[in-house]
Amino acid sequence: MASDRFSAEAAAWDNNPFIHIQSESAWQAIRKQFPGYFGNANDGSFTGVQKPAVLEIGAGTGTLTLRMAPYASQIVAVDAAEGMINALQIKLEKPDAAKNVTAIYALLEDPEDKVLPPAGDGSEGRLKYELITSHLVLHHIADIPAVLKTMYGCLKPGGWVALTDFEDFGPAARKFHPESKMVGVERHGIPREWMAGLLRDAGFVDVDVKVAWSTKKTVEKFPGEFGNHADAANASQGEPMDFPFVLCLGKKP
Numbered sequence: 001m002a003s004d005r006f007s008a009e010a011a012a013w014d015n016n017p018f019i020h021i022q023s024e025s026a027w028q029a030i031r032k033q034f035p036g037y038f039g040n041a042n043d044g045s046f047t048g049v050q051k052p053a054v055l056e057i058g059a060g061t062g063t064l065t066l067r068m069a070p071y072a073s074q075i076v077a078v079d080a081a082e083g084m085i086n087a088l089q090i091k092l093e094k095p096d097a098a099k100n101v102t103a104i105y106a107l108l109e110d111p112e113d114k115v116l117p118p119a120g121d122g123s124e125g126r127l128k129y130e131l132i133t134s135h136l137v138l139h140h141i142a143d144i145p146a147v148l149k150t151m152y153g154c155l156k157p158g159g160w161v162a163l164t165d166f167e168d169f170g171p172a173a174r175k176f177h178p179e180s181k182m183v184g185v186e187r188h189g190i191p192r193e194w195m196a197g198l199l200r201d202a203g204f205v206d207v208d209v210k211v212a213w214s215t216k217k218t219v220e221k222f223p224g225e226f227g228n229h230a231d232a233a234n235a236s237q238g239e240p241m242d243f244p245f246v247l248c249l250g251k252k253p
């Protein structure tokens with residue numbers, strides 16, 4: 001199971017600089033998209049900002065979560081791998097950690113799941129969000145329409161999804177993962193038009209799926225070159241390749 005793979009990798013997850021670089025790129029792409037939530041990224045102005053309540057699905061160890069936390073009213077970070085959520089929880093227990101992050105171990109399928117925080121209005125309902133993020137997760141999800149339906153149900157009217165992942169730009173996109181890391185990979189990136197269609201089918205409006213940044217990754221020159229290593233084990237292995245990342249936007253009317 002993919003969640004077993006991610007739980008096993010959780011302890012060493014943050015040692016990979018690639019994870020931090022991609023989380024930072026995702027944050028910058030999301031932040032620029034929503035100046036009303038996060039201020040103007042160019043001049044540092046935060047006038048008139050309404051800090052959003054954010055739900056992050058597939059938060060992992062929280063690299064993107066903790067980057068966003070100062071700019072959010074609260075963040076609920078969900079992940080289906082217990083090891084990942086435990087790693088995030090350890091960070092949250094440090095004295096100087098963000099106090100507005102809740103880490104939840106769950107495979108979220110129901111917007112009214114009782115694992116989610118309550119709406120806080122005395123009803124049985126669950127909290128609804130202004131923004132849902134999910135970074136490097138969609139390519140692991142078998143049933144994307146089902147997850148989009150859940151996200152839709154978790155949003156307030158007028159709320160947005162801002163989902164980031166690498167693009168499926170053709171057969172070479174398969175090289176994003178070395179052969180030893182194919183467990184739990186449901187697709188080799190996100191095709192733009194396909195994803196836009198799924199967002200519209202789920203009821204989202206103002207849909208836009210666009211390349212937001214591009215990154216270089218050392219990939220296998222031939223399948224299996226890295227053996228059981230996740231990345232090149234020595235300087236003569238692998239070759240650099242560019243990977244575009246998409247930002248998938250949709251608003252709940």
Ligand SMILES: C[S@@+](CC[C@H](N)C(=O)[O-])C[C@H]1O[C@@H](n2cnc3c(N)ncnc32)[C@H](O)[C@@H]1O
Pocket residue numbers: 002003006019023057058059060061062063064078079080081084106107108134135136137140141147
């Ligand atoms: C490649 S990792 C990315 C983690 C983190 N977003 C990051 O960038 O470091 C994918 C994560 O998505 C989680 N995941 C996959 N499908 C999920 C789902 N349906 N619900 C919640 N988490 C999921 C996995 O457990 C894993 O932690």
